[in-house]
Amino acid sequence: MPEETLFDQILSGSVPSEAVYEDDVVYAFKDINPQAPVHVLVIPKKKLESFADVRSGDDTAVGAFMKGVSRVAAELGLEERGYRVVFNTGPEAQQSVLYLHAHILGGRQMSWPPG
Numbered sequence: 001m002p003e004e005t006l007f008d009q010i011l012s013g014s015v016p017s018e019a020v021y022e023d024d025v026v027y028a029f030k031d032i033n034p035q036a037p038v039h040v041l042v043i044p045k046k047k048l049e050s051f052a053d054v055r056s057g058d059d060t061a062v063g064a065f066m067k068g069v070s071r072v073a074a075e076l077g078l079e080e081r082g083y084r085v086v087f088n089t090g091p092e093a094q095q096s097v098l099y100l101h102a103h104i105l106g107g108r109q110m111s112w113p114p115g
């Protein structure tokens with residue numbers, strides 16, 4: 001059984017968060033330490049631990065999650081200017097919470113390569 005993480009607690013409401021979007025599949029909330037004017041985290045309600053688990057995940061659930069991330073970006077009004085979606089995965093990418101989450105970053109000009 002995977003360990004309960006901060007994002008399990010945010011999803012259950014035992015840790016407060018600032019919701020921006022929710023449906024049957026995803027929960028989206030503001031990052032506590034924003035790296036852009038818009039910085040939202042999107043998590044699937046059906047837990048996976050990381051992007052590495054996506055390939056063994058249920059096709060319907062994974063597809064619905066990806067659609068949810070796209071929907072959140074649209075709801076945030078980011079489509080015209082553009083935005084970045086980041087899945088930090090594992091230690092070198094500095095994934096700090098073992099619960100799959102997409103970072104949606106927008107509202108400023110991005111640079112490449114990322115740090």
Ligand code: 5GP
Binds near residue numbers: 006031
């Ligand atoms: P990671 O580094 O795992 O890809 O992303 C974890 C993210 O969770 C970080 O961007 C961090 O700022 C955010 N975070 C950490 N603790 C909290 C919290 O208590 N509430 C919210 N809303 N975000 C958090």
